[in-house]
Structure formats: structure tokens, C-alpha cells
Amino acid sequence: MHTFQKFHSLAHPGVKSTVKQIASRFIWLNIRKDITQWAKSCIHCQQNKINRHTRAQIATYKEVDDRLSVIHIDIIGPFPTSEGKKYCLTCIDRFTCWIEVIPLANVTAETVARKFYDHWISRFGMPYRVITDQGSQFRSELFKNIGVICGLKVCTTTAYHPQCNGKIERIHRTLKAAIRARNSIKWTQTLSTVLLGLRSALRADTNYTIAQMVYGQPIRLPGEFFEKP
Numbered sequence: 001m002h003t004f005q006k007f008h009s010l011a012h013p014g015v016k017s018t019v020k021q022i023a024s025r026f027i028w029l030n031i032r033k034d035i036t037q038w039a040k041s042c043i044h045c046q047q048n049k050i051n052r053h054t055r056a057q058i059a060t061y062k063e064v065d066d067r068l069s070v071i072h073i074d075i076i077g078p079f080p081t082s083e084g085k086k087y088c089l090t091c092i093d094r095f096t097c098w099i100e101v102i103p104l105a106n107v108t109a110e111t112v113a114r115k116f117y118d119h120w121i122s123r124f125g126m127p128y129r130v131i132t133d134q135g136s137q138f139r140s141e142l143f144k145n146i147g148v149i150c151g152l153k154v155c156t157t158t159a160y161h162p163q164c165n166g167k168i169e170r171i172h173r174t175l176k177a178a179i180r181a182r183n184s185i186k187w188t189q190t191l192s193t194v195l196l197g198l199r200s201a202l203r204a205d206t207n208y209t210i211a212q213m214v215y216g217q218p219i220r221l222p223g224e225f226f227e228k229p
Contacts, residue, residue, distance in 0.1 A: 013197065013198075013201040014039070015035075015036055015039040015040060016202075016204055017201045017202050017203070017204070018035055018039045018201075019032050019035045019036060019039070020202040020207075022035055023035070066095065066128075067093060067095050067096050067098075067213070067214060068093050068095070068096070068098070068124045068125065068127060068214075069093075069095065069127055069128045069129065070093070070094040070095065070127060070128060070129045070130075070131065071091055071092065071093055071094070071120065071127040071129070071130050071131070072090075072091070072092045072093075072094060072130075072131045072132070072167060072168040073089065073090065073091045073092075073116060073130060073131070073132050073168075074089075074090050074132060074133060074168050074172070075087055075088070075089060075090075075104075075107050075112070076088050076090055076172055076175070076176065077104075077107075079179075079187055080185060080187070082103075082185065082186050082187050082188040082189070083103075083186065083188045083189075084105050085103035085104060085105050085188050086104075086105070087103070087104040087105075087106070087107050088101050088102060088103055088104060088191075089101070089102040089104055089112055089115050089116065089119075090102075090168065090171075090172065090175070091116065091119070091120045092167065092168050092171055093124075093127075093214075094131075094167060095213070096210055096213035096214050097167075097171065097203065097210050097213070098199070098210050098211075098213070098214050099171060099175070099195065099198060099199070099210070100119055100120055100123075100195075101175065101191060101195060102115045102116075102119045103188050103191065109140030109141075109142045109143055110142055112143065113140075113142050113143045113146045116146075117146060117150070121150060126150050126151055126152065127152065128152075128153065129152070129153045129154075129155055130147065130152050130153070130154050130155065131155045131168075132154065132155070174198065175194070175198065178194045178197065178198065179191070179194055182194060196219075196221070198210065199211045199219065200218065200219055200221055
């Protein structure tokens with residue numbers, strides 16, 4: 001149970017992802033049965049996750065061949081103010097689903113553009129394409145100018161067809177549920193742990209973690225600290 005809590009509490013992933021994550025690192029009698037039961041009994045998951053039964057038309061995207069070449073970005077919030085921040089800029093790579101989440105005090109064009117440059121472009125280089133919504137902060141001349149300077153092609157989705165930016169919306173739901181499940185008013189202090197959990201959780205569609213898709217191997221987690229390097 002202690003091992004389960006160490007891993008599951010990072011970002012409170014689903015049952016299948018939790019089972020794969022722990023079973024790939026540890027072994028004991030009835031491990032899958034135990035993990036499944038514990039994950040289904042998690043109070044924080046029950047309180048903060050929404051079971052969705054409706055089906056929508058599957059969105060279609062042009063095929064992406066390279067990592068970090070097509071990036072989805074958006075703004076989520078407002079959240080309860082934590083350390084002066086109440087919004088987040090999210091940046092998600094379409095190919096690997098690598099996610100960066102940057103807390104924001106405001107969502108002005110200058111702030112959003114500067115944070116995107118500082119936290120994504122400076123780390124991963126220039127993407128070929130950016131997909132975003134039509135919020136005023138993204139349509140601003142400042143953001144367009146930065147796009148021109150960096151050689152970016154900015155693609156907008158319409159307000160009437162948000163499903164074409166559906167990948168980021170699904171990850172937003174997972175992110176928000178994970179933040180709520182941490183049950184902390186100071187969400188800015190737990191955000192790094194949530195991101196660690198999301199990046200290390202096995203994805204059902206690829207059977208790999210997000211970190212593996214970017215780095216080529218799993219990342220070590222705090223629950224493994226007692227193993228030899």
C-alpha cells in the first residue's frame with residue numbers, strides 16, 4: 001500500500017496506467033489485483049475525476065513525424081490564487097504529448113508570449129507550428145510578431161469547432177483533476193509533482209510514458225530512491 005501511494009499520489013492516473021507503472025518496477029503476490037482495488041478506492045480520484053460516457057466524433061489531424069514540431073498551447077484557469085498566480089499557460093507537443101504548465105499572474109499578450117518563449121522555445125527550440133484558440137491574448141500583434149521572429153506558423157481553431165484542438169482539452173481535464181486530487185490550496189507548489197506524475201504515467205494509446213517518447217527511456221521516480229543507480 002505504501003508503494004502504491006508513493007506512485008499513484010503523483011498525479012492520480014487511471015487504474016490501467018497505475019497498474020502498468022507499478023508492475024513494471026515491483027513484484028508481489030496478486031500485485032495487479034491489489035493495485036486495481038486500491039486505485040478504484042482512491043477517495044481523491046472519486047471526488048475529483050468525472051466519468052464521461054458520451055461519445056463525440058473523433059477529431060482528425062495531419063500526421064506528425066517529428067517530436068516537438070507541432071505544439072498546442074492554451075490558457076486554463078482561473079484557479080484559486082496561489083503565490084500571486086491564478087492562471088496557467090499549457091504547452092503540449094502533439095507527437096509525444098509532453099506537457100509544460102507555466103503559472104501566470106495575468107493573461108496579457110506580453111505575459112503569454114514571453115512565458116512561451118522562456119519556458120518552451122528556450123528549452124526545446126522552435127516548433128514548426130503552434131496550434132491555439134482565438135483568445136485575444138493569442139491573436140495579439142505581439143504574439144504574431146514573436147511568431148514571425150521565431151519562424152513559427154500560428155494556426156487558430158474556431159470557437160465553434162473546439163474539437164480540432166481536442167487533444168489539449170483532454171489533457172487539460174486530466175491536469176485539472178490531478179491538481180484538485182492533490183488537495184492543496186497552494187497548487188503552484190504541487191504543480192511540479194503533478195507534472196512528474198503525468199510525464200511518467202503509461203499512456204494507453206502508445207504503451208509508453210510521455211518521458212520515454214521524449215528521452216527514449218523512463219525517468220526515475222521518488223519511490224525508487226532506495227534502488228541502486
